[in-house]
Amino acid sequence: MPRNRAAFLPLLLPLGACSLAPAYAPPHVTAPAVFKEAPAGWAEAAPADASARGRWWAMFNDPTLDDLEARMDKASPTLAAAVARLDAALAAARESRADLFPTVSVGGDVVRARNSATRPGAVAALDYTDVEVGGALAYEVDLWGRVRNAVRASKAQAQASTSDLESARLSLQAALAGAYFQLRGLDAQAALLRQTVDANSRALDLTTTRHEGGIASGLDVNRAQTVLSAARAQISDVARQRAIAEHAIAALVGETASSFSIAPVDGLAQAPAIPPKSPSTLLQRRPDIAAAERRMFAANAQIGVARAAFFPTITLGASGGWEATNGALFSTPASFWGLGPLSAAVDLFDGGRRAARVKISRAQYDEMAADYRGTVLGAFRDVEDALAATTYLAVQSKDSDDAAAAAQRTLDLALTRYHDGASDYLEVVVAQTSALDAQRAAIAIHAARLQSAVDIVRALGGG
Secondary structure (H helix, E strand, C coil): CHHHHHHCHHHHHHHHHCCCCCCCCCCCCCCCCCCCCCCCCCCCECCCCCCCCCCHHHHHCCHHHHHHHHHHHHHCHHHHHHHHHHHHHHHHHHHHHHHHCCEEEEEEEEEEEEECCCCCCCCCCEEEEEEEEEEEEEEEECCCCHHHHHHHHHHHHHHHHHHHHHHHHHHHHHHHHHHHHHHHHHHHHHHHHHHHHHHHHHHHHHHHHHHHCCCCCHHHHHHHHHHHHHHHHHHHHHHHHHHHHHHHHHHHCCCCHHHCCCCCCCCCCCCCCCCCECHHHHHHHCHHHHHHHHHHHHHHHHHHHHHHCCCCEEEEEEEEEEEEECCCCCCCCEEEEEEEEEEEECCCCCCCHHHHHHHHHHHHHHHHHHHHHHHHHHHHHHHHHHHHHHHHHHHHHHHHHHHHHHHHHHHHHHHHHHHCCCCCHHHHHHHHHHHHHHHHHHHHHHHHHHHHHHHHHHHCCCC
16 A cells, blocks of 8 residues: 555655745836936946845944944844844744654654453463654655745745844834934034023123113113023933933943943034935845845735635655664664555535635735835835935025124124124114124024935935
8 A cells, every 4th residue: 555655646746846925026116227316427436235234333434423323233222122023034934844744753652561361362461561662754745835935935034034123123224323413513502502691691790880881871781681591491402412421321221321421522423425226226235125035924924825725735754763572672683674554635615715715815915005105105205215314404404504694793792882882782772683693593404405415315225
């Protein structure tokens, strides 16, 4: 009988190439030739699909930011969770791949028994020890591709988790850089406010002296005191915002806010120019797009798994070993073996369960395909948004710098007129307020330009 079963194996092997998964073809999303919001004259970067995204933040030439990014990569709990999810996905892929191979088991039995002396045909009681050592093999013949499609799905899910890790890392890097530049913008505002407080203190002293000399009124003194106190209050507000930004950075780098601090500095770095890549390279560089595509592939393979349930499951078994009594296992063992059973089983009626599973897997594929298209469209939108912000912030920054310079000149003229007695202090107060507002606006726009540079890097899938 085993010989007859073995004769059927050559007939079954050609069927092992069958797969019931639909032919896979990612949905086509037309990529624009160029980005609409890309400034004229910006060069198109050469594709670098396989290159590492690397230390893109180094383009800002800030050692503190370099150190924070390195610490985040080692200690971020969010990144550690993404790594753990990747490890689980890789292990699941290995577990699924194990079904491609036979399951081999070994074992042994030792039985000490006594046969009754009164059994039919017995002369006397018989004591004996039966020892059996052997192994067994079981293997599913994957005629319909159920196992292979399950392996493909698990492998694609692991690849998606790899892209998820890269996406999480890039998002965290960009979030850290954004929070850092927000903090440096607040440092610049704090420095400006301290300078303003010093200038307003001198102006108050001058006004008080003039009032004591009968030149200025008490109204001028009160106005000078109001402007000075308002500037001091703004210092406290900026300090509050800076503390919150510093705490956010502490969480990103995996440290407690209580033990974490960043020394303040004056001034802001210059925003670097980042040439946009060709829109088509986004489909290869963005890790979130890669993850969406792999999940779509996995869903397509799962359709094949669901469809294979309509066909028989064919398994092949084999066993063999040695058996002996009374300790003769290593001297005069009796060998045994068996090929089989070669079995096939299929459900004839299940109330529509298998058909429902096929519909579920097809619907899940449609969902993944829609998510893929949405991710691609969102990627193009992200780049256009970042490019538009960069373009218009550059123009706005120039205009705000001009406004701040003009406001400072107005303040200088107002102070000169007040010293000469040509105006009262109200004119100085208005000029002081306008100058401070214009200078703070210029600093905020400068910080926003740094953030827009970070947004471009994130939108393009890394440096």
